[in-house]
Amino acid sequence: MIRESRLRPETLDGFTVQLASNIETLEDIQTAKKFGTSGVGLFRTEYMYMGNKELPTEEAQIKTFTSLINEMNGEPVIVRTLDIGGDKYCENLSLRKEANPFLGLRAIRLCLHECQDVFRTQLRALLRAGAAGNLKIMLPMISCVEEVIQVKEIIEQLKKELLKEKLPFNRDIEVGIMIETPAAALQAEHFAKLVDFFSIGTNDLIQYTIAIDRDNEKVAYLYEPTNPAILYLIKKVVDAAKKNRVWVSVCGQMAGSPQYIPLLLGLGVHELSMVPMSLGAVRRIIRKLKMHEAEVAAEKALNSSNAREALNVSLELLKKISPEVTDLAFRGL
Numbered sequence: 001m002i003r004e005s006r007l008r009p010e011t012l013d014g015f016t017v018q019l020a021s022n023i024e025t026l027e028d029i030q031t032a033k034k035f036g037t038s039g040v041g042l043f044r045t046e047y048m049y050m051g052n053k054e055l056p057t058e059e060a061q062i063k064t065f066t067s068l069i070n071e072m073n074g075e076p077v078i079v080r081t082l083d084i085g086g087d088k089y090c091e092n093l094s095l096r097k098e099a100n101p102f103l104g105l106r107a108i109r110l111c112l113h114e115c116q117d118v119f120r121t122q123l124r125a126l127l128r129a130g131a132a133g134n135l136k137i138m139l140p141m142i143s144c145v146e147e148v149i150q151v152k153e154i155i156e157q158l159k160k161e162l163l164k165e166k167l168p169f170n171r172d173i174e175v176g177i178m179i180e181t182p183a184a185a186l187q188a189e190h191f192a193k194l195v196d197f198f199s200i201g202t203n204d205l206i207q208y209t210i211a212i213d214r215d216n217e218k219v220a221y222l223y224e225p226t227n228p229a230i231l232y233l234i235k236k237v238v239d240a241a242k243k244n245r246v247w248v249s250v251c252g253q254m255a256g257s258p259q260y261i262p263l264l265l266g267l268g269v270h271e272l273s274m275v276p277m278s279l280g281a282v283r284r285i286i287r288k289l290k291m292h293e294a295e296v297a298a299e300k301a302l303n304s305s306n307a308r309e310a311l312n313v314s315l316e317l318l319k320k321i322s323p324e325v326t327d328l329a330f331r332g333l
């Protein structure tokens with residue numbers, strides 16, 4: 001019998017879905033491999049910076065990224081550039097206190113305006129490690145095209161530097177963005193002309209669209225991934241990506257939650273990245289679904305007037321396709 005983690009994440013009518021992992025340390029890769037990951041969809045680099053006395057050097061970062069590439073054996077490794085600010089603090093970057101940190105100098109904004117030297121070191125490490133294999137750069141918290149244009153200019157300058165220094169690097173490294181703000185989702189058509197891929201970060205997209213602090217328990221009742229406004233934005237991003245031949249994935253927690261899988265597939269998302277522990281449950285659901293049924297459900301959910309109604313559409317389909325799988329999936333087994 002084939003081990004479950006080796007089974008293809010394929011729907012009953014033959015659509016294959018890519019299932020990748022979100023990881024935070026090099027060690028996490030072993031768990032991801034055990035659960036049958038097909039690559040790293042999100043490597044959160046901020047943990048290389050937080051809780052350490054020194055900022056990571058270019059060489060240290062190259063070592064980590066190269067190990068990831070080697071462990072993944074040709075499967076893609078998507079590295080997200082520094083996403084500090086918001087709820088994540090880094091002593092070495094001497095950040096100033098802000099009244100609304102989630103709306104302030106977070107992630108790409110911080111990298112471009114307050115610590116460009118640190119950002120450049122990280123980009124150099126990514127370009128150089130990229131020479132060893134399938135590594136891609138992903139930019140967090142993008143809200144306007146100028147940010148992407150500026151990063152791409154910096155990357156071009158760094159390539160020239162590396163050429164002069166005669167150091168090997170990947171000249172054609174792919175650059176993508178996270179779609180985490182409604183502004184990025186609504187302008188996906190324009191971003192698609194500038195980047196190689198999108199990864200929808202639903203954790204932040206929900207926070208910024210519904211206007212709720214994702215860590216504030218008092219408003220947790222509003223934190224509903226099936227709010228039709230969220231489904232609408234996902235659809236908008238997927239449509240823009242397909243039209244412009246840019247690939248798109250979802251890497252927020254929504255991608256690893258069985259109850260949302262029919263809707264994501266039906267909306268046209270065929271790449272999902274999640275904590276490795278969720279890979280089994282998500283794979284099981286996919287193997288019981290038909291793409292056509294998922295599409296009908298997604299259309300119905302999109303036209304729902306509220307989050308509960310949209311969620312019920314998905315749950316109804318799950319119950320129909322396999323009550324026992326649904327039960328197991330919800331218990332995370």
Ligand code: PEP
Pocket residue numbers: 042044083180200201202203204205251252253
């Ligand atoms: C997201 O916002 O969905 C995401 C994956 O990024 P993070 O949770 O690290 O903010």
Ligand code: MG
Pocket residue numbers: 180201203204
């Ligand atoms: Mg995020």
